[in-house]
Each structure stands twice: as structure tokens, then as C-alpha cells.
């Protein structure tokens with residue numbers, strides 16, 4: 180809806196009304212068309228201001244309408260009518276002007292923004308392009324290079340940057356609508372010829388062809404198979420090389436293809452999935468809407484290694500006071516320096532002062548006595564963590580939340596060493612912790628709803644997407660990684676190379692294949708976990724027992740590399756070789772290929788041809804199958820939780836929606852059939868045995884992903 184009011188005798192104010200973000204639903208578009216007709220036809224109205232209710236201009240098209248039968252007035256003629264009208268229209272931008280919202284503002288003749296407003300064209304994140312003239316008007320207004328950057332990245336700009344770029348005419352700290360009315364009064368009756376952006380010539384970047392070839396190359400490289408960024412470049416090229424009308428036609432054609440694409444559906448699903456995970460619930464009945472978080476003003480981090488440093492930075496940047504504890508003097512000194520560097524770089528990026536003053540350092544635990552919450556990030560060692568939890572229980576206030584960043588240890592066991600087990604939860608960050616968007620909040624059977632709610636909210640304050648998950652080995656993300664890695668090892672035994680496996684996964688859209696990724700994170704990490712699980716048997720490198728554990732197939736390949744000191748990038752060799760320890764560029768390693776041949780010969784394995792399709796099916800379907808088990812076990816509440824974890828924490832390509840959504844695009848019956856096929860070929864691999872929930876969903880006609888939660892609930896209640 181939109182409201183019309185006449186102010187100062189001659190300014191028609193059109194207010195968009197569609198909480199919470201004034202998205203351009205059919206009703207809002209109808210409202211704008213009607214109210215603009217009124218404003219343009221009534222003689223006493225000399226100029227117009229468009230603004231949004233509740234301090235938010237407009238969040239763009241109503242994404243909930245996409246994929247449905249769209250009705251109501253289309254945006255393009257609506258915006259054209261505003262621009263071509265005879266009365267000046269001023270956009271009063273408070274809060275946000277995003278997507279179609281910014282396009283609406285670009286159709287106005289003047290734009291005033293509040294200093295706290297953010298503007299952007301984020302359509303690319305939804306698998307689309309700004310198809311209400313955004314790709315044609317923005318480059319005419321701010322030049323092709325700046326428009327290209329904003330449209331292909333979907334980046335939001337502050338009002339100050341928008342002013343610098345020329346996207347807005349004025350920025351105000353005061354009342355934006357009042358300022359817009361003032362401007363509207365002052366420009367009433369003046370010529371609008373110079374204010375209609377669609378009439379501007381598009382400034383051509385020098386060396387047009389070269390410019391766009393380079394842009395296309397860069398976008399293709401970073402888009403990893405996503406269509407929308409490529410279409411954005413094509414639309415910008417049309418803006419730079421064709422008249423406005425033809426550019427608009429090209430924008431429409433490109434949008435028509437994107438709008439109905441699977442990628443757009445996946446990205447829009449993911450948009451809502453990220454929000455759905457905030458509405459968490461646990462099998463014991465705790466819920467987001469009935470659990471009240473406690474405020475956290477002061478927190479402590481114990482252990483300032485790789486993870487502790489990033490967590491300290493993220494907490495300080497979120498405005499909390501932090502006590503950072505590290506017992507090893509040398510580590511403490513190095514950590515101080517590293518944290519300062521991270522704060523400096525972060526502050527520079529965000530245009531604020533570094534939050535040095537928020538952090539105090541200590542080499543013992545005593546200063547944590549008055550904190551509201553502690554995050555423990557010492558070595559992954561149950562005994563060490565146990566003793567720290569016992570000490571914290573003595574030192575901290577009785578109501579302090581005790582959190583652990585363990586990547587897989589039993590939260591409940593740890594809780595049993597705390598004075599108040601109900602205050603214990605896992606806060607599983609991902610490296611680098613001040614950058615990665617994901618936080619798994621792990622609740623144990625004794626964690627209180629308030630502890631879960633507090634950790635979830637703290638994650639959000641740290642600019643993370645928090646996902647609540649149950650307690651089991653590896654939680655959600657690392658648990659699903661296990662069968663995925665296992666299949667990759669088996670494929671090497673059967674004849675593949677790390678290069679072939681990685682290429683298949685990278686072409687699928689992962690930033691890094693499984694082997695390049697394990698070289699980066701360190702092969703020793705998994706080796707330590709396998710040792711702790713009793714899977715690493717020294718001296719069992721030949722003979723049938725070497726490739727079997729507890730009756731199931733096992734590949735000792737990773738263990739054998741670690742025994743040779745090949746831990747990945749840090750030692751200069753792993754699945755690939757590097758120029759030096761710490762080197763980043765993975766090169767194919769003839770030694771490794773020889774090693775694999777020898778290994779196969781030692782174990783009587785005949786190498787066969789493995790193709791990319793088999794790599795994808797074996798690795799990804801095994802991972803997806805584990806995802807269904809996790810849903811069945813109630814460790815994740817719904818498929819959205821798993822998908823958010825995989826996209827934000829494990830580099831699953833966003834335009835494929837996440838593993839569970841991807842399964843629906845392949846077809847659940849197809850996934851089931853292929854798992855059955857591979858399990859028949861490898862009956863000693865339980866990860867390939869289709870799980871019950873997958874079978875049930877297929878038997879129930881493969882319901883769409885958004886209805887699985889209900890289905891899972893029902894099928895659990897029958898158990």
C-alpha cells in the first residue's frame with residue numbers, strides 16, 4: 180500500500196507501507212501508481228516526495244512473490260511514469276534503498292539520503308539482475324566502472340559513499356522527509372530535462388571492448404558457475420554501447436532467462452533459509468520465541484591460537500569488552516600483535532577506529548571473574564578442556580555462560596565438569612573466526628534455553644549467522660564432512676587423482692576441491708581425530724587389515740601421508756606440493772602419483788577410470804545422505820539449517836542452495852537410486868547406504884524442501 184498526504188500546501192508525500200522493509204509487493208505497486216496518478220493530476224500538487232514508512236525507504240521487490248503468479252503493475256513502466264512526469268519527484272531515503280527500491284529512487288529526479296542509510300542493488304545475490312532499469316540508469320549516473328562493481332557484487336554503500344559516487348544529491352543527519360519536502364518546494368516548476376537519468380548519455384569507459392572482456396573474465400572466475408554476475412556484465416555492456424531503449428530491452432531479455440532459472444530459485448531459497456535458522460527449536464521443545472537471551476557486555480576468550488584470536492577480534496568489533504587469556508607467554512605476545520593487526524585492517528575496511536581499548540590481556544584466568552560469558556578455545560584435548568571448565572566454575576560468577584569452541588568433542592561431557600551444566604553450550608566458529616559468517620551453537624541435553632538463546636544472539640551481534648545444532652560427534656558440518664572425505668580417499672584407491680577429484684568439485688562450484696582444502700587446513704587435524712577414534716593402526720600399511728576397520732572399509736591414505744610428515748601447505752607438501760612450507764600455490768606432485776600407484780600395487784587394487792560424474796555422486800550424495808541422518812536424529816531441526824551451515828561454513832556453492840536443496844533439484848528418487856547403486860558396488864561402506872528418512876521422503880512422493888520439517892516431525896512422532 181501507499182499513502183498520500185499533502186504537506187506545505189503543494190508537496191504530495193507518497194509513503195510506502197509494507198512492513199518490515201516496504202518491499203514492492205503488488206499492493207504497494209498499485210498504491211504507488213494510484214498515488215502518483217493523483218499527485219500528477221491534482222493541480223495544487225506542484226512536486227512530490229516518495230518515502231517509506233517506519234524509517235525504511237524500500238527493500239526492493241517482494242521476494243516472496245517470486246516464483247508465484249506475479250500480478251499487479253510492473254515496475255518498469257511505473258518508474259518510467261515517475262521519471263517522465265512533469266512534476267519533480269524527490270526520493271527521501273531513510274534506512275535502506277535496495278534493489279527495486281533503489282531503482283525507484285533512480286527514477287525520481289532528486290535523491291536525499293539520511294546519513295545512516297544504505298543503498299545497493301543486491302539482486303545478484305538472488306540470482307537476478309536489477310531489471311527495473313537499474314543496469315541502465317546507474318551507469319549513466321555514476322559511470323560504468325563504479326556501477327559494474329556495485330551491480331556484480333551486490334555491495335551496499337553508505338550514504339557518504341553514495342554521495343561521493345553521485346548516487347544521491349544530498350545527505351542529511353536530520354529528518355530526511357522534511358529535507359526532501361524542502362527540496363521539493365524549491366524545485367517546483369523548474370525544468371526536469373537535466374534530471375531524467377534515462378536521458379543521460381552513458382559515459383563510455385576507455386577501450387570499451389577490452390574493459391568488458393576483462394570484466395567478464397574476472398566475473399567468470401569469481402562467480403564459479405553462477406549465471407547472474409555474468410548477465411549483469413552483459414547488461415552493463417548494453418548500457419555502455421546501446422541507446423537507453425535497446426539497453427532496457429537487453430536488461431529484460433537477460434532477466435527473463437535468470438528469473439526462471441534454477442539458480443535464482445536456489446539463491447532465493449537460501450535468502451529465506453538464512454532467516455529461518457534464527458527461528459530455532461530443539462527436540463526438547465525450547466524455541467527462539469519462548470527463550471529469552473541474557474545481555475552479554477563482557478566476555479572472555481581462553482586460548483589465543485588460530486581461533487581464539489579471531490574470536491577476540493569478532494567480540495571486540497561487536498562492541499563487547501573482552502578479557503583475552505593465553506598461558507604461554509610467547510603465544511600471548513604473538514597473539515597481541517596479531518589481534519591488533521586484524522583490528523586495524525577491519526577498522527580500515529569499515530571506516531571506524533580500531534577497538535584496541537576493548538581488549539585486556541592476561542596470562543592467567545583470574546581476570547575472567549566478572550565476565551558474563553567465556554569462550555574456551557584451547558587445544559582440542561578433552562582433559563585440558565575439562566580442567567579449564569573446572570577452574571572457570573570456581574573463578575567465574577555463578578551465572579556466567581561457559582562456551583567451548585571445540586570442533587567435535589562431547590559438549591555434554593564437558594558440561595558435566597562445570598558447576599552449572601545448564602550454562603554450557605558449544606560456540607563452534609569457523610576459521611578465520613572474525614571473517615567467516617557461520618556459527619554453530621551446539622546445545623547439549625542439559626543446556627538451558629537461555630544459554631542457547633544467548634549464544635545465538637551473541638553470534639548475530641558478531642555479524643554471524645547462528646545455527647542451533649544438537650550434540651553429536653562433529654555436530655552438523657564436520658559430521659557430514661566425514662563421509663565426503665572418506666569417498667574422496669576411496670576414489671584415489673580406485674584410480675582417481677587428487678587433481679581429478681578437485682576439478683570435479685571445483686567445476687561444481689566449490690572454491691576448493693576436497694584435497695586442496697585439506698592441504699590448506701592441515702592433514703594432521705583429521706589424523707589426530709582418527710587417532711583419537713582408534714582408527715590409526717601403526718604398521719598396518721599392508722595386508723587386508725590395513726584397509727578395513729571394525730568390519731567396514733577404511734582408507735589409510737591420509738594417515739600414510741601424515742606419517743611421512745606431509746601435513747599440507749604448512750609443511751610444503753600434502754596431496755600437492757608447494758614451493759616452500761606455508762606456500763599457497765598447489766602444484767601437481769609426481770611423488771604423490773607414484774605413491775598412489777605403489778599403494779594400489781601393494782594392496783592388489785587395479786586402477787580404473789573414474790569420471791567426474793562418479794566423483795560428484797560418491798562425494799556429494801554420501802554427504803547428503805549423512806544430512807538426512809542428521810535430520811532423522813534431530814541434530815538439525817530442518818534442511819535449511821544444514822544448507823546454511825554448508826554454504827556459509829564449507830564453501831558449498833550458494834547458487835546451488837546447499838546440499839539438501841540441491842538433492843531436491845537432482846530429484847530425491849535419483850539420489851536414492853544412485854546411492855543404492857553405489858552401495859551395491861561398495862557394501863562395506865555404510866555412508867553409501869541410503870538412510871531411512873530419504874527412503875520415506877521418496878515413498879511419500881518427494882515433498883518440497885520447505886515441507887520436510889513437518890514431515891520429519893510427523894515421522895518422529897510415529898516412532
Ligand SMILES: CCCCCCCC(=O)CC(=O)SCCNC(=O)CCNC(=O)[C@H](O)C(C)(C)COP(=O)(O)OP(=O)(O)OC[C@H]1O[C@@H](n2cnc3c(N)ncnc32)[C@H](O)[C@@H]1OP(=O)(O)O
Nearest residue numbers: 200202238239240241242243277278279301309310311454
Ligand atoms: C520479470 C520480473 C521483473 C521483476 C523486476 C524485479 C526488479 C528488481 O530489481 C528485483 C529486486 O528488487 S530483488 C530484491 C532486492 N532486495 C533485496 O535483496 C533486499 C533483501 N533484504 C535485505 O537485504 C535485508 O532483509 C534488509 C537489509 C532489507 C533488512 O535486514 P534486517 O536484518 O533488518 O531484517 P531481515 O531479517 O533481513 O528482514 C526482515 C524481514 O523482511 C523480509 N524481507 C527482507 N527483504 C525482503 C524483500 N525484498 N522481499 C520480501 N521480504 C523481505 C525478511 O525475509 C524478513 O522476514 P521474516 O523472515 O519473515 O522475518
Ligand SMILES: NC(=O)C1=CN([C@@H]2O[C@H](COP(=O)(O)OP(=O)(O)OC[C@H]3O[C@@H](n4cnc5c(N)ncnc54)[C@H](O)[C@@H]3O)[C@@H](O)[C@H]2O)C=CC1
Nearest residue numbers: 482483484485486505506507510556557558559585586610
Ligand atoms: N583451527 C580451526 O580451523 C578450528 C579449530 N576449532 C577448535 O578450536 C580450538 C582451538 O583450536 P586452534 O585455535 O586451532 O588451536 P591452536 O593450537 O592454534 O591454539 C590453542 C591455544 O590455546 C592455548 N592454550 C593451551 N592451554 C591453555 C590454557 N590452559 N589456558 C589458556 N590458553 C591455553 C595454546 O597456547 C594455544 O595458543 C580447538 O578446540 C579446535 O578444535 C574449531 C573450529 C575450527
